Amino acid sequence: MVRPTDIRVPDYFHKVVDCQWACPAHTPVPEYIRLIAAGRYADAYMVNWTSNVFPGVLGRTCDRPCEPACRRGRVEENNGASPEPVAICRLKRVAADNKGDIAARLPRPDKPNGKRIACVGAGPASLTVARDLAPLGYDVTVFDGEAKAGGFIRTQIPRFRLPESVIDEETGYILGLGVKFRAGERIASLKSLLAQGYDAVFIGCGAPRGRDLDLPGRHEAAANIHIGIDWLASVSFGHIEKIGRRVIVLGGGNTAMDCCRSARRLGGDDVKVLVRSGFDEMKASPWEKEDAQHEGIPILDYHVPKAFLHEGGKLVGMTFERVRAQRDERGRRQLVPTGEPDVTVDCDDVLIAVGQENAFPWIERDSGIVFDEWNMPVVDKATFQSSLANVFFGGDAAFGPKNIIWAVAHGHDAAISIDKLLNGEDVGERPAPMVHLLSQKMGIHEWSYDNEISPDDRYKVPWAPSEKTLGNIKVEVELGFDTLTALKETQRCLNCDVQTVFTDKVCIECDACVDICPMDCISFTPNAEEAELRTQLTAPALNLAQDLYVSGELKTSRVMVKDEDVCLHCGLCAERCPTGAWDMHKYLIEMTHAGPGCRSKGACREAA
Amino acid sequence: MTFIAKPKLHHPTLPQNALCFTRRDYEGKISTLCAGCGHDSISAAIIQACWELNVEPHRLAKLSGIGCSSKTPDYFLGQSHGFNTVHGRMPSVLTGANLANRELLYLGVSGDGDSASIGIGQFVHAIRRGVNMTYIVENNGVYGLTKGQFSATADQGSTSKRGVVNADSPIDLVGLALQLGATYVGRSFSGDKAQLVPLIKGAIAHRGAAFLDVISPCVAFNNHAGSTKSYEYVRAHNDAVNRMDVIPEREEIAVDYAAGETIEVEQHDGSRLRLHKLDPDYDPRNRIAAMNYVQQHQALGEVVTGLLYVDAEAEDLHTHLKTSAKPFNQMQAAELSPGAGALLKINASFR
Numbered sequence: 006m007v008r009p010t011d012i013r014v015p016d017y018f019h020k021v022v023d024c025q026w027a028c029p030a031h032t033p034v035p036e037y038i039r040l041i042a043a044g045r046y047a048d049a050y051m052v053n054w055t056s057n058v059f060p061g062v063l064g065r066t067c068d069r070p071c072e073p074a075c076r077r078g079r080v081e082e083n084n085g086a087s088p089e090p091v092a093i094c095r096l097k098r099v100a101a102d103n104k105g106d107i108a109a110r111l112p113r114p115d116k117p118n119g120k121r122i123a124c125v126g127a128g129p130a131s132l133t134v135a136r137d138l139a140p141l142g143y144d145v146t147v148f149d150g151e152a153k154a155g156g157f158i159r160t161q162i163p164r165f166r167l168p169e170s171v172i173d174e175e176t177g178y179i180l181g182l183g184v185k186f187r188a189g190e191r192i193a194s195l196k197s198l199l200a201q202g203y204d205a206v207f208i209g210c211g212a213p214r215g216r217d218l219d220l221p222g223r224h225e226a227a228a229n230i231h232i233g234i235d236w237l238a239s240v241s242f243g244h245i246e247k248i249g250r251r252v253i254v255l256g257g258g259n260t261a262m263d264c265c266r267s268a269r270r271l272g273g274d275d276v277k278v279l280v281r282s283g284f285d286e287m288k289a290s291p292w293e294k295e296d297a298q299h300e301g302i303p304i305l306d307y308h309v310p311k312a313f314l315h316e317g318g319k320l321v322g323m324t325f326e327r328v329r330a331q332r333d334e335r336g337r338r339q340l341v342p343t344g345e346p347d348v349t350v351d352c353d354d355v356l357i358a359v360g361q362e363n364a365f366p367w368i369e370r371d372s373g374i375v376f377d378e379w380n381m382p383v384v385d386k387a388t389f390q391s392s393l394a395n396v397f398f399g400g401d402a403a404f405g406p407k408n409i410i411w412a413v414a415h416g417h418d419a420a421i422s423i424d425k426l427l428n429g430e431d432v433g434e435r436p437a438p439m440v441h442l443l444s445q446k447m448g449i450h451e452w453s454y455d456n457e458i459s460p461d462d463r464y465k466v467p468w469a470p471s472e473k474t475l476g477n478i479k480v481e482v483e484l485g486f487d488t489l490t491a492l493k494e495t496q497r498c499l500n501c502d503v504q505t506v507f508t509d510k511v512c513i514e515c516d517a518c519v520d521i522c523p524m525d526c527i528s529f530t531p532n533a534e535e536a537e538l539r540t541q542l543t544a545p546a547l548n549l550a551q552d553l554y555v556s557g558e559l560k561t562s563r564v565m566v567k568d569e570d571v572c573l574h575c576g577l578c579a580e581r582c583p584t585g586a587w588d589m590h591k592y593l594i595e596m597t598h599a600g601p602g603c604r605s606k607g608a609c610r611e612a613a
Numbered sequence: 614m615t616f617i618a619k620p621k622l623h624h625p626t627l628p629q630n631a632l633c634f635t636r637r638d639y640e641g642k643i644s645t646l647c648a649g650c651g652h653d654s655i656s657a658a659i660i661q662a663c664w665e666l667n668v669e670p671h672r673l674a675k676l677s678g679i680g681c682s683s684k685t686p687d688y689f690l691g692q693s694h695g696f697n698t699v700h701g702r703m704p705s706v707l708t709g710a711n712l713a714n715r716e717l718l719y720l721g722v723s724g725d726g727d728s729a730s731i732g733i734g735q736f737v738h739a740i741r742r743g744v745n746m747t748y749i750v751e752n753n754g755v756y757g758l759t760k761g762q763f764s765a766t767a768d769q770g771s772t773s774k775r776g777v778v779n780a781d782s783p784i785d786l787v788g789l790a791l792q793l794g795a796t797y798v799g800r801s802f803s804g805d806k807a808q809l810v811p812l813i814k815g816a817i818a819h820r821g822a823a824f825l826d827v828i829s830p831c832v833a834f835n836n837h838a839g840s841t842k843s844y845e846y847v848r849a850h851n852d853a854v855n856r857m858d859v860i861p862e863r864e865e866i867a868v869d870y871a872a873g874e875t876i877e878v879e880q881h882d883g884s885r886l887r888l889h890k891l892d893p894d895y896d897p898r899n900r901i902a903a904m905n906y907v908q909q910h911q912a913l914g915e916v917v918t919g920l921l922y923v924d925a926e927a928e929d930l931h932t933h934l935k936t937s938a939k940p941f942n943q944m945q946a947a948e949l950s951p952g953a954g955a956l957l958k959i960n961a962s963f964r
Contacts, residue, residue, distance in 0.1 A: 079625070081622070456617060458622060460620075460621060460622075513836070513844045513845070514804060515651065515803075515804060515832065516654045516803075517648060517649045517653055517654070519657075520653055520656075520657035523622060523637075524623065524624050525624045526624075544624040545626060560845070560848070561848060573620055577617070577619065580648065581649065581653075583647065583648045583649025583833075584649070
């Protein structure tokens with residue numbers, strides 16, 4: 006027997022908002038999409054800014070874990086030729102592009118509380134810590150070896166994907182909160198930094214070392230073999246402006262995609278990506294692969310690099326072994342040689358983008374930071390605290406390379422830890438989120454959200470003409486949605502945060518909701534174990550990742566079971582319900598950030 | 614009533630029938646009835662039954678009169694033929710349509726006002742003539758469109774929403790249908806689709822006058838304590854005599870019940886009605902016994918539901934009248950109007 010669902014547990018409805026649940030920073034996606042639909046771009050921007058700090062940057066470059074999670078991609082399945090999620094990421098950009106001046110909405114720093122924080126590195130993790138702590142009165146100093154803030158946002162992401170003005174603007178908002186930025190100061194010793202008496206240190210120095218490939222010929226042909234992330238940084242700073250005509254990019258991640266597209270713009274008219282794994286298993290996001298192919302860059306999979314070929318000290322090509330994927334007896338995927346002859350590809354330059362690694366040469370091993378067997382600092386997964394109580398790690402520096410949105414999420418959590426630590430609280434005690442649940446009923450058939458479901462397919466973001474973009478690495482490829490197209494795209498959002506809330510006491514079991522539900526989500530059935538219950542519904546509940554909403558026992562001793570999986574949140578169940586047993590409630594969950602709200606109740610009262 | 618149209622998106626696993634239609638393809642326009650109306654559940658049951666029976670939408674005609682119930686044909690089978698008659702005249706129009714073209718399936722949808730009051734004369738004659746049809750009365754015991762006066766099927770002693778006691782005797786449409794010679798008679802409840810859908814399927818497959826009295830609570834005016842047509846009252850007093858499965862022709866028997874627990878009735882189209890007995894003594898093939906049983910249990914305050922009577926050997930109006938098997942719309946002018954000579958011959962035969 007399944008027990009009645011306790012909707013008071015914040016996670017229950019949070020999971021229904023698939024996009025927000027999937028977002029590491031838990032950005033309230035449907036909330037800001039509605040604001041964009043209403044033309045309230047600045048409000049939409051601020052919802053984003055509060056939760057993910059870099060809406061303009063992320064609106065162009067985010068890894069978008071929200072989109073594969075989007076319910077739209079599930080409900081369009083078998084209903085259209087190509088089920089596609091809402092273009093959440095590009096809608097975020099619309100908010101950023103059209104917001105106007107938001108300076109007045111930024112927080113003003115509280116009076117100084119006398120506590121000093123050092124952030125190592127000026128990437129997204131450190132800047133998030135600074136953003137969260139500076140307004141509370143902390144004296145935050147950010148150190149970075151480069152001249153400008155942004156970290157990998159600035160050095161790794163090519164300008165044709167992210168104009169520098171956007172980076173300047175959004176890092177500027179943070180540095181403008183009274184944060185001290187010590188540019189060009191690369192920290193060389195943790196010990197000496199600790200000796201400067203900071204109350205807490207946050208290490209967000211990224212994973213700065215690109216992996217190399219030690220193959221025959223690597224040394225001899227070194228002049229034309231480049232480590233991808235270093236090469237991208239040099240391009241970004243303008244140190245490199247040219248590359249050979251024929252370029253091989255090794256690797257299948259997003260860095261490889263940035264490398265090949267950059268090379269294409271710097272003189273490479275025959276650029277190829279060669280990758281060990283199969284095309285579908287590549288780490289790069291599907292849209293980044295598409296973008297590369299769209300620019301005429303072939304991606305050759307199942308090619309394992311074997312040697313660099315050189316003549317007279319000059320690189321002339323590479324040889325590759327052909328492999329295929331095969332499952333071993335334990336079901337693990339393995340690459341085995343096909344036995345075909347090796348492939349030789351001629352080239353002038355090679356970019357190696359086969360991963361990156363952490364490196365902490367500046368942290369003395371006797372500084373008190375404990376390192377594990379992989380030479381990574383031991384960091385608590387929830388608090389981001391290291392073995393030194395006042396030293397915290399976040400972003401790629403904490404658990405290896407991820408992406409911007411994860412770095413932001415780490416930054417928020419580390420900021421909470423620092424705030425609690427410096428207020429004498431238990432860092433391990435994490436704050437609950439702030440949850441609002443409010444009926445959206447405005448009249449008999451009137452809701453305060455637009456419940457009509459748009460049948461439209463996903464809209465494509467327009468691109469600048471390729472003869473223009475391929476000629477200049479600084480010309481942004483994507484033009485962003487115009488506001489009219491953006492409005493149409495917002496209508497594809499299903500408002501998954503407007504929840505179907507069921508009150509069993511008033512249900513008369515008239516079946517009206519079952520009959521009207523377009524997705525056959527609702528059933529009235531005898532209770533059973535969950536596995537059995539999932540099979541005896543109006544439509545089988547096959548997606549085990551999605552919960553069943555089960556009511557208490559009804560008058561006929563049955564229960565109401567709603568499969569959350571493909572609910573359109575259209576509210577027809579609530580419109581058809583004669584007794585108000587169904588109602589549509591907007592569920593707004595906001596993560597608690599550093600500040601009085603994150604502290605335990607006792608401390609709150611004291612502060613008041 | 615809802616303001617937005619039902620979205621076209623559907624469940625990814627929504628099955629198709631033999632005609633490659635999904636259940637959603639048998640839907641009609643969005644209902645304008647009150648939220649929670651039993652009639653909407655009956656519409657959903659009709660949709661389900663037609664989908665399961667692989668009914669070709671263009672081979673079905675839905676006819677109705679006036680009233681909440683008679684609005685419902687707009688809300689299902691949007692691709693079928695329809696005729697909305699004047700109040701209470703649906704049975705006559707249906708009879709006429711049936712005489713003109715026996716190749717369609719006829720579905721008459723009516724209410725207790727339309728059939729038991731203004732149209733009762735039409736109702737009784739369509740039944741007694743054995744018109745091949747499915748006649749569904751969506752019976753809620755009140756006039757919902759005029760704000761809840763008692764209808765002719767309201768039980769004596771039941772109260773209106775405002776507390777007025779009904780002094781008149783009710784018309785029992787099931788009793789009438791049995792007495793008048795309907796050859797397939799059932800009663801069900803809008804809140805029990807497991808029972809209702811097979812009853813509708815059996816009725817559509819039946820040749821002859823099939824009558825279903827479906828109790829359908831009016832949530833706006835007849836769902837209170839004191840009503841005998843409320844969700845709660847019907848659930849508490851429901852006496853189901855059997856559960857039915859409709860087994861299409863040539864389909865093998867899936868479940869074996871012990872002997873004596875089931876009755877199988879083969880209909881003229883080869884499909885079989887398998888009745889799983891809930892009351893061991895009830896035999897729906899005996900009309901007199903059915904009438905007695907329904908009356909006895911009604912007197913005890915019970916609402917007898919299930920397939921109450923079926924005559925699988927039934928004949929219909931066309932057999933009685935020896936009419937043409939060919940629909941009028943397939944005949945040419947010469948056949949339809951054979952001329953004065955033919956008329957003279959006919960007249961002469963009566964002299």
